[in-house]
Amino acid sequence: MKILDCTLRDGGYYTYWDFDQQLVNDYFKSLNYLPIDYIEIGYRSLPMKEYLGEYFYCPLYVVEKIKSASKKKLVIILNEKDVTPDQLPALLGPIRGMVSMVRMAIDPKNLKRALVLAEAIKKMGFEVGFNVMYMSTWGSQQDFIQDLKFVEGLADYFYMVDSFGGVFPADVVNTINMVREQTNVPLGFHGHNNMELALINTLTAIDNGVEIVDATITGMGRGAGNLKTELLLTVLNSKGLLTLNYNPLSVVVDGFTKLQKQHEWGTNLPYMVSGANSLPQKEVMEWVSKRFYSFNSIIQALENQKNKLEDNKRFELFSPGKRYKKCILIGGGPSAVALAEPIKKMLAKETDICLVYASTRNVPYYKEVAADQYFCLVGNEGNRMVKVFEDLGNFSGLCVLPPYPRKMGTFVPKEVEDRTFELLQIVYTDKVKDSQTALSLQICIDLAAEEVMVVGYDGYSGTKLGSKEQELLAENELLFAAAQNFGLKITALSQTKYKSLITDSIYSKLI
16 A cells, blocks of 8 residues: 655645745655655646646656655646646657656546547556546446446546545445456555544545555645644554654654644635535635635535525515615724724714714614614624624614625524615626625715725734735725725825725714
8 A cells, every 4th residue: 555645736725836945845754764655736727717836737847856856656636627638748758758747637428529538548557547526426426437447447546535524434445446446456545634534534545455545734725624644644543553753754744834824724614614515615615715714604505505595594675765965884893992982972963974884893883873774684793793782683784785695595583584685786886796895885986975984904014914814905995996986085084004095083073
């Protein structure tokens, strides 16, 4: 049984396939002293329009550098759907003699097409690995199962890939038996860790004669990640199946553990739900790692996918009978707290004004205000509303949802359902439809406000400006600019990092 480590390839989904050079140096140096047979260094890919880094393309100089540093057999992977046989000379020709195996990531419905590509790769002198995805769905794809016999002679390893991370040990055994009824090709297993079953599934595969298995350092990999290389080696060492030098293992694990603190790969409740129900990982990874969606919202979206629903609730359209000269748009930042008293003083002076809450976080500071109040119900705001209000039975505001269908599904507290409406459309932008800012600005437009005064949109700075904050900052800048281009006058009542906002002073309105 052989072990393939694919940390740089699978972990690249978190770093856009860029890694610190010292970390990479330590990785290859450490693996030289570990019982790893193959190292998958990344993709070889044709040019893409988006930014993808060093180990997505593996230029020739990179492969040469790795070859001089590593004593292991090197592997690259191709996305089968993106490559045709006529493109192989340019992709693979330069790396012959340095890379031992070429693996193909294959959708099972494209197996016949992959056979043609595999034959061309084989003729170039490479070992060939079939990484066939969506293992949990194979039993329902009879054409795919019947075509497995054609893999013999082409595949050096035929991998069962648990793409959704939801199979159980019995499923591994059943799949091995199902494949072996059709072919004697050497088998491999690549397990994802959504249900924290990657280890037991891999050990089950080994016990049932699988010839090669995958793992990654600290489990770094797309979504919930993979089986940890260090865990697999430790278990096999404890069983007396291999010898292990823990010094180099500690060095490489330490380096990737520091990286893990930054990107936070590993399983969580949304990944568990998606794995248990064989739902795609790509969106879940985006929701968990790149956007400010709560676990509640993600679970609702996954439940809708599972039940094949566009959305789980509908409401009457928002058609306000009232219009206001001014709206105060309240975000979740600290300035909304600091300026609560002067804002309430201004509200006492003016009558043709309302409050629009992009976030209910700061509602407690405005509870006693008599002005009309509108609440954006996006993401986790429905759950937050339950916590913020001691008694929703006395709720007198109006709640507004994004247009139907809502990507993250819909949760509205029962007590406010009769005071909840949904927008027909977002008219001022087609870029973002489901954010708190997008929704709150559209509410202000629908209320025919001549001016929108923003508070609690302070922006981020210093240590708080991580990748998520940068994304939200850029998204809000886009939305503020789009709303102003649409004709909405927007001013900030406090200092803000948002460059698209003109700053005014709340105190000037109290003179």
